Amino acid sequence: MTETGRPQALPMSNPRADRVRNIARLAGRPARLRRRQFLAEGPQAVREALAAHRERITAGGAGLVREVYASPAVLDRLPELADLCRDTELRLATDEVLAALSDTVQTQGIVAVCDFLDQDLGAVLARSPKLVAVLCQVRDPGNAGTVLRAADAAGADAVVFTSSSVDIYNPKAVRSTAGSLFHLPVVLGAETEDLVAAFRGAGIGVLAADGYGSLDLDLLQDESAARRLTGSDTPSAFNLEAPTAWLFGNEAQGLSETELALSDHRVAVPVYGAAESLNVGTAATVCLYASARAQQHRSPDRAHRPGAAGQPGA
Numbered sequence: 001m002t003e004t005g006r007p008q009a010l011p012m013s014n015p016r017a018d019r020v021r022n023i024a025r026l027a028g029r030p031a032r033l034r035r036r037q038f039l040a041e042g043p044q045a046v047r048e049a050l051a052a053h054r055e056r057i058t059a060g061g062a063g064l065v066r067e068v069y070a071s072p073a074v075l076d077r078l079p080e081l082a083d084l085c086r087d088t089e090l091r092l093a094t095d096e097v098l099a100a101l102s103d104t105v106q107t108q109g110i111v112a113v114c115d116f117l118d119q120d121l122g123a124v125l126a127r128s129p130k131l132v133a134v135l136c137q138v139r140d141p142g143n144a145g146t147v148l149r150a151a152d153a154a155g156a157d158a159v160v161f162t163s164s165s166v167d168i169y170n171p172k173a174v175r176s177t178a179g180s181l182f183h184l185p186v187v188l189g190a191e192t193e194d195l196v197a198a199f200r201g202a203g204i205g206v207l208a209a210d211g212y213g214s215l216d217l218d219l220l221q222d223e224s225a226a227r228r229l230t231g232s233d234t235p236s237a238f239n240l241e242a243p244t245a246w247l248f249g250n251e252a253q254g255l256s257e258t259e260l261a262l263s264d265h266r267v268a269v270p271v272y273g274a275a276e277s278l279n280v281g282t283a284a285t286v287c288l289y290a291s292a293r294a295q296q297h298r299s300p301d302r303a304h305r306p307g308a309a310g311q312p313g314a
Helices: 018-029 030-034 041-058 072-077 080-086 096-103 119-126 141-153 171-176 194-203 217-230 257-262 280-298
Strands: 036-040 066-072 088-093 109-117 133-134 158-162 186-190 205-209 243-248 265-268
Touching: 018 030, 018 036, 018 096, 030 036, 030 072, 036 041, 036 171, 041 109, 041 186, 066 080, 066 096, 072 080, 072 119, 080 088, 080 133, 080 171, 096 109, 109 280, 119 158, 119 186, 119 194, 133 141, 133 280, 141 158, 141 171, 141 280, 158 194, 186 194, 194 205, 194 243, 194 257, 205 257, 217 265, 217 280, 243 280
Parallel strands: 066 088, 133 158, 133 243, 158 186, 205 243, 205 265
Antiparallel strands: 036 109, 066 109
């Protein structure tokens, strides 16, 4: 290894080597579950995985990234990635090897083998979360990743996947989070009824995002703004400033009647144009940001980082 952590050995060049095939199996769910490991692919995902890995080690905990495979070209272009690998194993690999490890048509030149990072719901609730996104039967990897990324951007404290939702460790889902998977707690395999009961026990209100809901999200936001501007306690069916868990449903059917019945309120995002509805990723973004804005004004000391759409990683 050099001082930056870059290996000096010749790149791995045999895409049919046992080591390569063993890692490539992590693209499949059975191998992931058996080994409790998954693949993070591309500079952005690997950068965030390595940053989380180093943060854990610095805090005295176990690491997250087992090993990284990268092309010389990627490390030449992004030398900071090699520097981040000082606490983990880094191996050079040819494009042919990386293609064998990749789930995409065109390899991005770097892949990391990571340990599962999901947490227990009890551990999440012990930290008194203010905003939680819950995916109920969301089965598309891209949509799941989009919601998780939106939750991260909105400053949510956790994302929960019910037992019937997609595997967030699916390579496509990992890619679609753009690194946000490594930023906030994730809970997997929850049963909705048990989950809602736990939220209520922790003093967290439960809102269902429902296009036919009786509450209008705009109205809730207006009432929140009125409380902020006047300092009065404007009556509201639900205060967005309060700790909240949002339920988001299946792409085609939305939330089931059972899931809707478990919520405290059904909230509709108003549609002003001719579109029939919003997809789950867009609806989740609107709802989470509505809560985040109200909670930011209630607790201005909460973390806030300026950003702009279109920036790398935004």
